[in-house]
Amino acid sequence: ADKAARFIMNCNQKxxxxxxxxxxxxxxxxxxxxxxxxxxxxxxxxxxMSNSVVPKFTIVTGNSYGAGNYAMCGKAYDPRxxxxxxxxxxxVMGGSQAAKVLLQIEVASMKAKGEEITEExxxxxxxxxxxRYDSQTSPYYAASRLWVDAIIDPVDTRTxxxxxxxxxxxxKAERAYNVGVIQS
Numbered sequence: 001a002d003k004a005a006r007f008i009m010n011c012n013q014k015x016x017x018x019x020x021x022x023x024x025x026x027x028x029x030x031x032x033x034x035x036x037x038x039x040x041x042x043x044x045x046x047x048x049m050s051n052s053v054v055p056k057f058t059i060v061t062g063n064s065y066g067a068g069n070y071a072m073c074g075k076a077y078d079p080r081x082x083x084x085x086x087x088x089x090x091x092v093m094g095g096s097q098a099a100k101v102l103l104q105i106e107v108a109s110m111k112a113k114g115e116e117i118t119e120e121x122x123x124x125x126x127x128x129x130x131x132r133y134d135s136q137t138s139p140y141y142a143a144s145r146l147w148v149d150a151i152i153d154p155v156d157t158r159t160x161x162x163x164x165x166x167x168x169x170x171x172k173a174e175r176a177y178n179v180g181v182i183q184s
Contacts, residue, residue: 001041001071008048012177017055017165020073023062025094045071053177055168057081057161060088060139060148075147081164084139084148085157091137099130 011018049071056079064074069090073079084090092098103126107117135141139151152160 001045004071005041005044005048008045008052009179012048012052012054015054015173017057017168018052018073019161020056020058020079022058022060022064022069022072022074022088024068024072025063025065042067042071047179049073049077051177051179052077053173053175055080055165057164058083059152059157059161060084060090060142061154062087062089063094064088064090065094066092080168081160082148083150083152083160084142085154086139086151087154088139088142088148088151089137090139090142090147091133095130095134095137098133099126102129102133 008018010016056073056077058073058079058081060083062085064072064084070076073082075082093101103122106125106129107122110117139148142148143151150160
């Protein structure tokens with residue numbers, strides 16, 4: 001994240017457009033990552049991205065989950081163009097992980113009502129939740145909610161990027177690049 005923040009800042013200083021190819025499951029979590037400074041470095045990257053004034057283009061090639069989607073110029077950063085390949089998956093987290101969390105909540109709710117839950121019932125609920133969640137990670141679902149501008153054939157990726165950069169070259173930045181205060 002620290003290197004990415006520096007790269008984003010350098011591109012902004014030299015007025016070079018940013019192209020993101022997303023296949024990201026998110027930021028690393030856990031005490032080792034936290035001791036290594038991932039929160040500080042991630043904040044630097046988010047700061048650099050949110051203040052970026054150069055044209056940004058995002059191609060979702062595979063997974064695009066959670067904070068990784070956000071930091072790698074997801075829809076929230078209003079890229080000039082955000083497209084997905086047919087292999088893209090866009091969500092807060094993967095289907096299995098989400099199903100495990102939602103299953104815990106469902107089981108706790110059922111136990112609170114005094115219902116008995118067998119392992120077979122848990123498996124049935126897990127599969128039902130996962131199936132529903134997985135259907136909502138498809139690029140077609142994302143496109144129907146305008147989370148991506150188009151679903152493209154991977155072979156056409158270079159054409160889409162070139163077209164986007166050509167259009168962006170016709171418009172100058174509306175404000176100067178300024179990252180504010182970043183403490184190392």
